[in-house]
Amino acid sequence: xxxxxxxxxxxxxxxxxxxxxxxxxxxxxxxxxxxxxxxxxxxxxxxxxxxxxxxxxxxxxxxxxxxxxxxxxxxxxxxxxxxxxxxxxxxxxxxxxxxxxxxxxxxxxxxx
Amino acid sequence: xxxxxxxxxxxxxxxxxxxxxxxxxxxxxxxxxxxxxxxxxxxxxxxxxxxxxxxxxxxxxxxxxxxxxxxxxxxxxxxxxxxxxxxxxxxxxxxxxxxxxxxxxxxxxxxxx
Numbered sequence: 764x765x766x767x768x769x770x771x772x773x774x775x776x777x778x779x780x781x782x783x784x785x786x787x788x789x790x791x792x793x794x795x796x797x798x799x800x801x802x803x804x805x806x807x808x809x810x811x812x813x814x815x816x817x818x819x820x821x822x823x824x825x826x827x828x829x830x831x832x833x834x835x836x837x838x839x840x841x842x843x844x845x846x847x848x849x850x851x852x853x854x855x856x857x858x859x860x861x862x863x864x865x866x867x868x869x870x871x872x873x874x875x
Numbered sequence: 876x877x878x879x880x881x882x883x884x885x886x887x888x889x890x891x892x893x894x895x896x897x898x899x900x901x902x903x904x905x906x907x908x909x910x911x912x913x914x915x916x917x918x919x920x921x922x923x924x925x926x927x928x929x930x931x932x933x934x935x936x937x938x939x940x941x942x943x944x945x946x947x948x949x950x951x952x953x954x955x956x957x958x959x960x961x962x963x964x965x966x967x968x969x970x971x972x973x974x975x976x977x978x979x980x981x982x983x984x985x986x987x988x
Binding site: 767796798803804805806807808811821853855862863864865866867868869 | 879881884907909911916917918919920921924964968975976978979980981
């Protein structure tokens with residue numbers, strides 16, 4: 764069974780729609796992250812959370828919001844999707860003080 | 876301004892030969908470096924890492940070398956296998972002082988049989 768799961772795996776939506784991407788983990792890690800990958804640009808940090816009560820903006824947080832519902836769940840929302848948010852989205856987890864992050868399988872989002 | 880740079884978008888190697896993937900960084904405060912491998916339709920998978928207090932770390936066929944004075948690290952894969960064909964990302968961390976990993980753009984490795 765996967766330790767970090769993401770739903771949905773693929774999503775096509777229209778400009779202006781609200782969409783939520785979900786991430787769940789069974790690793791028991793406190794820290795969770797949302798990254799975005801665009802072709803040729805590597806992974807860039809959107810938001811991160813060190814625990815349920817701690818949410819922080821990353822490099823490219825504009826247009827996104829997050830919710831940490833529990834230690835194991837971290838959701839990413841696009842309040843009003845726009846085409847340049849078309850990308851691969853990855854959730855990751857880590858332990859406090861640990862540098863290694865463990866990634867989910869990704870969600871491919873297309874905004875038309 | 877990119878803090879972690881992988882200047883070679885792609886690399887082609889024959890099976891059995893050595894693959895060398897390079898990474899340069901600009902922030903001297905980075906104290907931990909990681910390599911991730913990514914197959915299509917999957918998330919990045921941790922491969923190997925190195926602390927800034929070391930200059931070499933080896934794990935099976937994979938060895939990472941760190942040259943702090945040159946702000947350069949490299950990943951050596953010996954011998955290369957077709958299953959190694961993937962995108963390889965170099966990442967850096969500020970450690971306890973940091974928040975997340977800073978990734979390079981990736982290098983696509985193709986190993987032909």
